[in-house]
Amino acid sequence: MHSLTALFEPTSVAILGASSDAERIGGRVLRFLVEAGYKGKIYPVNKSGAAEVQGLPAYSSVSAIPGTLDQAVIVVPAGGVESALQECIAKGVKGVLVLTSGFAELGPEGRAQQDKLVAMCHAAGVRMIGPNSLGLLNVETRYFATFSVAxxxxxxxxxxxxxxxxxxxxxxCTYAMASLRGLGFSKIAATGNEADVDVAECIDYLAxxxxxxxxxxxxxxxxxxxxxxxxxxxxxxxxxxxxxxxxxxxxxxxxxxxxxxxxxxxxxxxxxxxxxxxxxxxxxxxxxxxxxxxxxxxxxxLPSNGDMGVMTSSGGIGVLMADHAGDWGLSMSPLPESGVKATLELLPFAVAANPLDVTAQITAVADGTARSVDLMLTHGPYATVFAYLASAGLSPQRFESTIASLGALREKHPGKDMVMVMASVPEVDRRLEAIGIPVFGDPSRAVLALAGAAKMVERRKALYRMPVASAASQALGDVSTEATAKRVLGEAGLPMLPERLCATADEAAAAADGMGYPVVAKISSPDIQHKTEIGGVILHLQDAEAVRAAHATLLQRARAAVPNARIDGVLMAPMLKGGVETILGVHMDPTFGPMVMYGAGGTAVELYRDVAFASAPLDEAGARALVNRVRSSALLRGWRGAKPADEQALVNAICRLSEFAMAHADELESIDINPLVVRENGAVCLDAVIAKRAA
Amino acid sequence: MHSLTALFEPTSVAILGASSDAERIGGRVLRFLVEAGYKGKIYPVNKSGAAEVQGLPAYSSVSAIPGTLDQAVIVVPAGGVESALQECIAKGVKGVLVLTSGFAELGPEGRAQQDKLVAMCHAAGVRMIGPNSLGLLNVETRYFATFSVAxxxxxxxxxxxxxxxxxxxxxxCTYAMASLRGLGFSKIAATGNEADVDVAECIDYLAxxxxxxxxxxxxxxxxxxxxxxxxxxxxxxxxxxxxxxxxxxxxxxxxxxxxxxxxxxxxxxxxxxxxxxxxxxxxxxxxxxxxxxxxxxxxxxLPSNGDMGVMTSSGGIGVLMADHAGDWGLSMSPLPESGVKATLELLPFAVAANPLDVTAQITAVADGTARSVDLMLTHGPYATVFAYLASAGLSPQRFESTIASLGALREKHPGKDMVMVMASVPEVDRRLEAIGIPVFGDPSRAVLALAGAAKMVERRKALYRMPVASAASQALGDVSTEATAKRVLGEAGLPMLPERLCATADEAAAAADGMGYPVVAKISSPDIQHKTEIGGVILHLQDAEAVRAAHATLLQRARAAVPNARIDGVLMAPMLKGGVETILGVHMDPTFGPMVMYGAGGTAVELYRDVAFASAPLDEAGARALVNRVRSSALLRGWRGAKPADEQALVNAICRLSEFAMAHADELESIDINPLVVRENGAVCLDAVIAKRAA
The missing domain is CATH 3.40.50.261 (Succinyl-CoA synthetase domains)
Incomplete structure (x- = not known):
């Protein structure tokens, strides 16, 4: 049994702070429960010693209640909540619902009080919703434990x-809006301060x-x-x-x-x-x-696909719905040839396509609506077919036979859904809903609803996989300079250039000779994070002489800019030409852990926010999906006749970075690889900064 | 009097094709008119010779109708429309409404028939709506000339x-959706094929x-x-x-x-x-x-500004509304200090800010809702204040006093508006609407509605100015090459480099010497539009020798690529460094004339569609507004510490291009200036292509 069962489905409940005044909060809760006809037992608890509260036998304490007790609802003033909870725990309740406010939302003192309640519940194995909760509803058992005036x-x-x-x-607000349009509920919970039970756990229960x-x-x-x-x-x-x-x-x-x-x-x-x-x-x-x-x-x-068919008595509305399909990522496959043929046989006046424009003449065809929808369901690949029927739903009598035909269609096409879009009276809506057919008045909202449902279907094809076990975090070591950061990332499998840290000008010249020209020289110091700002990077060095000069210049500039900087030397690297600049990073989210970021390089990151995030760890498919969510990834794929870049190398780099982030999750704050250049063959991290979390 | 008055406000009408069968189209039109209680005179015309149609005296021809006739509604089959129209013209009607379909929408033959009707109307000075119109409604005079089953x-x-x-x-569809939510109309017109009257002219009338x-x-x-x-x-x-x-x-x-x-x-x-x-x-x-x-x-x-205040009994809903304000470009100024003070005096428990979170405790304050709204209206700069009131509108009795207080507020703050957001019954809605207060159930839709209204207010501060008179179009001359296109654009005031078209290598070298190195050389031929594709542009030429070699290479490449190309020579230009690349263009829209386009240069145009359009002619303010609508314009304004670019030079270039487009509107198809480089001082068109319209 789920640990929240006693909260959502109690068979008996005590109301601590039940009041005879049905307008006061403690009275309102009791009144709603009584008026609703709650199917379990209700025990009002009121210190006043009254024998009855709102017509029910009352108790002066929880311990006085006969037999066992599933749940307690606490509505007493904040100062009395702790002792009330104690009583309930002593009685052996499985769940408490604390409606009283005045805890963590007020500040540190309230939070301390609240923490005490949590500790008591944990020790006793009791689950608590609240404090500061608006309540709980279970509509099947008529358990309305709330003081919401709605x-x-x-x-x-x-x-x-x-x-x-x-x-x-x-x-x-949600409840009121839903109720006014006739929607029904099973359970509603307001978790308030979430001292114990949170929304996530309620979702777990509802699943x-x-x-x-x-x-x-x-x-x-x-x-x-x-x-x-x-x-x-x-x-x-x-x-x-x-x-x-x-x-x-x-x-x-x-x-x-x-x-x-x-x-x-x-x-x-x-x-x-x-x-x-x-x-x-x-x-x-x-x-x-x-x-x-x-x-x-x-x-x-949920629909089995995001492909939609539209049958419409108005061309204009069909186009509007097609516009929205485009806006919101739904597809509208053309009506297959067989469908076109069958349609023109039945409806020679129609535009036999998707949308299928049956024009106003459809009303002259016997059972025209259902037969047109049937054509789309039979011949098209659409999991969902919309029928725009103008004002047909305003006349229940005239629409009666159509409802019957649609019911038959539903049985004929069990894996597919129909949605009616029309002006209608509630009577017609309820009849259609009863046979599994939603009705919308606004064509745009109908399409948006399908789009939301289809998005879930798409996402559920490649769900996040929780890491099996969080491997023991490995020590990160020194990553205070570009050279050290690159070393650990290189060891983790990220592609690096053959760089060398050179203490002297001669070493630098020798290293450059070995690499081949042109080369780049960068100052290396744990005390200088933003090298370009102090002129700490010199590009386009064409020969050994230039390298020697650059070495001297860099040391000079570093000393001038940061007098006491510890200087490791000068980092020499070959200078690359070509390739697509991208940006790759990791951000440690305090709630969700390491998030991998990939995006367009250069100014586009900031101007267009052309970046996407994914939770680590990422497998290859996940890395590919991340790349696909960034618009500028088009630049990798033979943009304007250029040769395609090595996307596999990019995907590998993303996977390695994600593994690295998981392995060092305890110490990491962020990683920035900017740029990661993706070339025709391979990819290369040109700069890397790793920030550790403040201890 | 507006020429459409006889159509929208007829005092007498003949129905040609009026039928006794109230289900047929001709019968339905008459039935709706009669049932509506149309305030003018109705003359059914029916060739059958029946003395009565649906209880009204009928006429066998229009000429038989006594007295004058304002309007005729034609519902006869398509083949009879022409003679029916003739009859109406002979009778002296001022407007005809042709509901019959079967004209231009069917193809060329139908279009020819339709053109004939238009010619007849023009000759007689009669205005026509339709054919293929669903009808016309004037709700005040109960003139319901339609066969819409809605x-x-x-x-x-x-x-x-x-x-x-x-x-x-x-x-x-719009009518049905509006009616189901209780919205009323003044006039409705469906213009159908728009052979004569179109939607634009109806807007003109409605204005x-x-x-x-x-x-x-x-x-x-x-x-x-x-x-x-x-x-x-x-x-x-x-x-x-x-x-x-x-x-x-x-x-x-x-x-x-x-x-x-x-x-x-x-x-x-x-x-x-x-x-x-x-x-x-x-x-x-x-x-x-x-x-x-x-x-x-x-x-x-319309509201006087796009600044909104939110008073809410729920913090969460306040945040949701603030989210939408951000999404949709509304501002939410903070509550000024005086308002904070006054609020905390009245409501010590409130979060005195914007949104003003009055919490559920507001119900305990006498007249709390109206007083809170008053605080926001009095102290804040908001033209519109939303009040989120949970389910308050479900109880008309309890809400009664609030309605009265809100009515008083409306008089106290005549230039400002209030909007209630709550669950409510229609009775409450109608009461509030009667005193000028809209009611929304969904907080998001309430904000979106204000956003749409505010957008119009903003746009109307700088409306398009129709060109005073379309100046006689000037001849464009030869613009078939980059050199000629640049010459005419340069004459029009667009900034160009000192370029020279050079026939010989020596000329080229001399020109380059004069310009200073490095220089660029480009082939010039009316038969080669896409120079880069044939290697027709050589950059970075550092001395006279390199220029001579480039001259020879370009001629060679051109001849190889396009054997019979007419070659004007080689265009020499200084090579620029730095500046921000932008793109500037003109597209001749067949309906709306020359549209000026400005956008980000480089790959961003295609990747992010970071461009904006404006109708020519553009004055300086219009050109500035165009620049402001492009995101990458941030690059012009000191991006990452760079010096700001010369935006005034860009604005001037846009104005000159727009004037040029107006002057040559008759001949132009499009102009592309790509790139226009905006520099620290001035701007320069580096390439230009002008396409003339096919004659």
Whole structure:
């Protein structure tokens, strides 16, 4: 049994702080539970000694409750939470839900109080949601343990969607928007301060929960990256769509987030990367999240491909939907020849293509709508066929026979889905939904919903693989100069030039003679990180004489710029021509560990942010996928008639760097290889900087 | 009076082809008119000689109708349209609405028939909408001249929004979506084949129409760019928001458009540019269009700035809205110190910032919502303040007093707008809308609506100015080589190097000596357009000897590559170092005339499409705005410590090129200046190609 079962599916519950005043928080929680008709036992606990609270027998302490107790809901003031928790633990509860606020969100003192609660729970093997949680809902068992006023106006309807959210207010907003459009829920949890249970663990539970078919989630931060990854991967393995929002994306948003929670917003690109790698989808708005959840919960699955067919009574709407398919990465394969032929036999007036424009004349063809959709499902490769039907759904009587025909189609094409796009009345929507057909009023939102679902399908073809065991971290040694950084990276398998650190001008000239001209000379000092800024790099050296002069100049410049710098000597290297400049790096994310970065070199990195991230470790396929996500990778592939660069060498370098980052995860802060030049044969790191974490 | 008045506001109408069968098209049109209670006179015309059609006295011909006639609606089969039109012209109608299809959309024969109708209308001074129009609606006069089945289920509600659309089906979809959410209309026109009246002219009419406050429009193509520009500018001058959609944006969409209409989709970037320059906004979906229309029609105006304040009972939703503000170019100024102080006095528990997080405790403060909004309106610079109120709108009774307070606020801050974001019942929405306050359920859509409105405000600060009179086009002369193209552009004021066309090696050497080394040599031949491909450019020539050799080599290579090429000689130029490479060009759009293009040079043009367009002519401010729209313009402004480039020289070059394009609009096809190098002092065109239009 999942350790959160007692929280999501309690058979008995005590309300500590249950009030007779149904408007106060402690009273509201009890009222909602009673009004909902919760199927388990409810024990109001109230220190006042009242015999009854809101018509139920009341208890003055938890210990007075007869028999065993699954869960306790704590609504007493913050000062009383600790002793309340103690009572509950003594009684042997398996889960506690702390709705009371006034803990870590207030500052260090509150955090200390909160940490005490966590320690008590850990010691007793009790799971806790909260403190500062807005509550928990289990719609099947009518367990409505919340004080959200959204329940005042909107009764939960059962359905296959579950929601785990850190922010209760965000949850209320989502709940209200969903309820107003008729969507039903299975479970809803607001994790609040996440002292013990976090959103990730709720996702883990929901991945197992047979009543949940679609998981919605909302994060403000994440404290345990590995747990989140594992939970998302578990949901992916269970075939459940995961729609996860994280607010604080943009600079404006991040500024608002820091005044709001006081917690630093994680690096947003890293969240994007982790969600994608673990097969989840990140909607940009609550409505988009609900559209995708609706889509998948009605069809009951994710589509088997991202290819869409469109049957439309309006050419213009067909083009609009095709525009969106292009915008959002869906394909629209042409209608195959057999389909064109069959279509023109049935509908000689149609534009037999994809979109299939059946024109307004379709209404004159008996069962025209269903027969047109059937043609697309039968002849096309589309996992999803949209039918744009103008206002057909406004007349339930006239549309009745079409519903019957669509039901038959659903059985005829069990692996494929249909989506109706039309103006309609709720009665028609509910009839269609009951046979697995979603209905959208806005053509754009219909396509966006499929796009989100298809994105998950695509991502789940190549999911992130958790590292089997984190190998004991190896000592990194000295990496304070370009020469030492390059040495350790070279030993790790990254491609380096035959460079030499030369103490004297004669050594430098001899090394250059051995390399062949032209050569490059760079100052080497652990005290000089930014060599170019002090003139510490001299290029285009054509002979031994020039090398000797450069050696002297570099030493002089270094001493002038940083008087007491420790100077190792001058690093000599052959000077390369040609090749494509790229940038390769590693950033240690505090939550998610080493992230590998690859991107366009030169000014494009900063101007166009043409870079992509991937979690280490990366296998070859992962490295290739990373390269493919960067636009300037086109430059590697025979740009404007140039010879293709050695992409395999780049892929190898990425893999080696990722292994290196995993092996030294404990010590690393970041690695920058800029540029990594990818040549016709091979690749070469021209500069490398490794930063260790402050101890 | 506007020439379309008789079409949009007829006081009497004849229906040619009116049928007794209310399900047939001719019958449906009449039924809708009768059911709507059209305020003018209706004359059914039916050749059958029936005395009555659907309860109205019928006429066997138009000439039999007593008195004068404003408009005729033609619904007879295509073969009868010409004679029907003749009858109407003889009767002296001012406008005809041809609903019959079967004309230009079928091919050349249909087009010829259609052209005949147009000629008849022109000769008689009659305006025509259609053929192949879905109809016209004037909701105030209850003039519903359409056969759209959308009217079967959804009765039009009067309102300040008008819609002009080429595609009738697109119009029906928009109408249905709007009606289902309670939006009302003033006028709706579907222009169909646009043989005479097009969407642009409808916009022109609606810009004058006092009942129309917001103009929605949808194009599939545009035949008269100048008319569209003038109409959009007129609407902008009238202060009316224009929301204009054009489908066929993406490659997928454009492919669908070409199977659909047979017409080539215009260059999409050009439409974007023209809409923006003329102060309109292009929504990406019908829902977005309706959200912005709703926003502006309820507030009754465009906001005076794009700065938004957010008051929220949920921190998370505040951050989400701030994220969107960042996404969509809105600003969120901080709450000024005075506002912070006043807020903390009233709401000590709040996060006194923007977003202003009032937390759920706001419900405990008397009139807390309105007072918080008042603080933001009073102290902040925000033209628009959003209030996120969770589910407050679900309880009309409890919300009653807040509505009253908000009404008072509206009077206290007449230049500013409030928007409520919450779950609500329609009753509450209607109450708020009546006092000028829009209500949104989804926080994201609320912000997107403001973003669209604010974009129009920003654009209208610097609208396109129509050229006063198209100056007589000057003859372009010979521009077949780089040398000749550069000469004419140089005469037009574009900055050129002191180049010389040299017939002999000695001339070349002498020219180079005069210029100073290094120099560049390029073959000059009207028969060789792509010089680099044949090795026709030699760089880095360091002395006279090298120049002589290069001269010989170039002639040799040219003769080898293009045996009978006419060779003018070799073009000698000094070789430049440094500066920022940009690209500058002109593209003659068949609809909108010369479009100036500016962008990043090098690979970035193709990789990142970092270019922007503007309609010629451009004044200095316009040229600056064009430069600002290109990301790589950052390279001009002291990138990474480099000295700033001479942006004024770039701006001058853009202005001169735009003047040149206007002066030669009749002959030009395109101009490419690639690269234009912008230096610390001045700028220089290093290469130029001018293509003339095929005669």
């Amino acid at each position: 329940l005042n106006g909107l009764q939960p309807k059962p359905g296959p969607i579950s929601l785990a959210t850190q922010s209760g207010a965000f949850g209320s 197992e929960d047979p009543s949940t078919r679609v998981i919605c989630a909302a994060l403000e931060s994440c404290r345990d990256g590995e747990r989140l990854r594992r939970a998302l991967l578990k949901a992916a393995a269970a075939g459940k769509p995961v729609l996860i929002m994280k607010v604080g994306r943009t600079e404006l948003g991040a500024a608002a987030a820091s005044t709001h929670t006081g917690s630093l917003a994680g690096n947003d690109a890293v969240f994007d990367t982790v969600f994608a790698e673990c097969g989840a989808y990140r909607p940009q708005s609550i409505e988009e999240m609900l559209d995708i959840a609706y889509f998948c919960s009605v069809t009951g699955r | 009217l079967n289920g959804l009765q039009p509600k009067p309102g300040p929004i008008s819609l002009a659309t080429q595609s009738g089906a697109f119009g029906s 004058e129409d006092p009942s129309t406050r917001v103009i929605c429009a949808a194009l599939e193509s545009c035949r008269d760019g100048e008319r569209l520009r003038r109409a959009l500018l007129k609407a902008a001058a009238a202060g009316k928001p224009v929301l204009i959609m054009k489908v066929g944006r993406t490659e997928l969409g454009a492919a669908a458009a070409s199977t659909h209409t047979g017409s080539l989709a215009g260059n999409d970037a050009v439409f974007d540019t023209v809409f923006a320059e003329c102060g309109a906004y292009r929504p990406q979906s019908i829902e977005e269009m309706l959200d912005i229309a709703y926003f502006c029609s309820v507030t009754g105006r």
